[in-house]
Amino acid sequence: MKKDNSHNNQNSGFKTPENYFEKFDDRLFARLSLKDEHPEVTLEQETGFTVPEEYFNSFEERLFDKLSEEKMETKVIPLFSKRTWTYVASIAAVVLLAIPLFFTNTGENEIDIEKDLSNIEIQEYLDYFSSEEFDLNTVEFASLSEEDIAELEEETNTIENELLLEYLSNEEITDDLLENL
Amino acid sequence: MKTEKEFIASLQNQKTRELAFRDLVKEYKERLYWHIRKIVIDHADTDDVLQNTFIKIFRNIENFKGDSKLYSWMYRIATNEAITFINKRAKTQQISSEEIKTTMVNNLKADDYFDGDEAQIKLQKAIASLPEKQQLVFNMKYFDDMKYQEISDILETSVGALKASYHIAVKKIETFILEH
Known part of the structure; x- marks a missing residue:
């Protein structure tokens, strides 16, 4: 399917209500300033997801209310705090351990696809x-650093590592190891 | 019309900051919304993440050095916020972020704010089956039609690696669609 850039998000199944984006009073503004650098991004982009009516129009109001509340607190949280990284690191570990479950369970969670899809x-x-057009040509392969x-390689090896982690996290094996200490 | 440099200066100046920030929100809310929505799937969650993204931008705009474009910097924050959100939820529910995403995509049919057809749901399922980074690259390239250089600035990955990731993602999606 050759893409038509102005309707890319239609391919995703995401949509907005009819004339949704046209309602924006700031549309003209959006086309003026920083827009020039990204002419490929159109405000008419449609994705299969829809949004509640007036969502974008009321967004600023809610955001600024929240910001005012936040201003009452003087505490500034750095963008990349240690806490964030701790979360990411711990979650990454959980993810690594849980991925094999995902691979073995996907079939059960499928929505029944209707025959006439x-x-x-x-x-x-x-x-x-x-x-x-997606095949990497020789020049592109050669240009990989x-x-x-x-x-x-790391991406490819991830699955192998996951299998190893799954094996190591197996309770029976752990019990055996403990018993043999 | 202000140049980006002037606009950033007005964002960093205490006197003009709030007004400039309102303009910034107007300008970027939709693009960032759709970027986040493709990662977190649910509308209400996207709203939370989008608000947090703008709050972080507001708090940190003073420290923005201009090493990358404002657009790339904001996208990076939005991406980081969206991924952190998914990971936190995965941790709470004690399942993987991939499982969370798959479950949400499987529930799309019942989502009030989704009206795609079976094929579009299938494509979303295929995307959800990819590793996180490939999902990002695929969404940004396929749906948003961003240039590799732009994606490279946002994800801080080389253009060559992005091309390779996109290539792999496309092949995996093709296989997924054929097998399901």
């Missing part, structure tokens, strides 16, 4: 994704 649309996705290759 949009086969044509799915074929369009497949045609688009299997087109050659050692860092890029390392990152890709």
Whole structure:
């Protein structure tokens, strides 16, 4: 499926209410200042997700109310606090341990796809994704730095590491190890 | 029309900050909303994350050095906030962030704020099956049609690695669609 840039988000299934974005009184403004640098981003973009009526119009009001409340507190929380990183690190560990569950359980959680689902649309996705434009050519492969290759290798190795972690986190194995101490 | 430099200066000046910030919110709320929505899926969650994103931007704009573009910097904060949100929820529910995402995508059919068809749900499921970074790259490239250089500035990853990630993501999505 060849993409039409002005309607990309339609492909995602996300949508907004009809004429939703047109309602914005600031639309003109949005096209004036910083917009110039990103002409490819259109305010008409549609995604299959919708938003409540007047959501964007009331957004500032709610945001500034919240900001006023926050101003009452003098405490400033740094953007990348130690706490954030601790969260991320601990969550990453949880994620690593839990991923194998995800791989084994996905089938059970599937929504039943109706037989008459949009086969044509799915074929369009497949045609688009299997087109050659995504294949890396020799020049692109050659341009990958050692860092890029390392990152890709790391990505590929993640699953192997997950399997190892799953094995190590197996309670029976832990019990055996404890018993044999 | 202000240049970006002038605009940033007005954001960093105490006297003009609030007015400039209102302009900033007007300018970016929709783009950041859709970027976050594709990561956290649910509208109400997106609203929370979007508000927190702007609050962090407001608090930290004084320290913005201009090493990257304002747009990239804000996207980076939004991405970080969205991922942190998903991870926190995963931790609370003691499941992985991938499982959270898959569950939410599986519930899209019942979501009042989603009216995509089966094919669009299937595509979302395929995206949810990707590792986090590939999801980001795929969304930003496929739906938002961003340039690799822009994505590179936001995610702080080389263009070469992004191209490779996108290539892998596309192939995985193709396989997922064929197999499901």
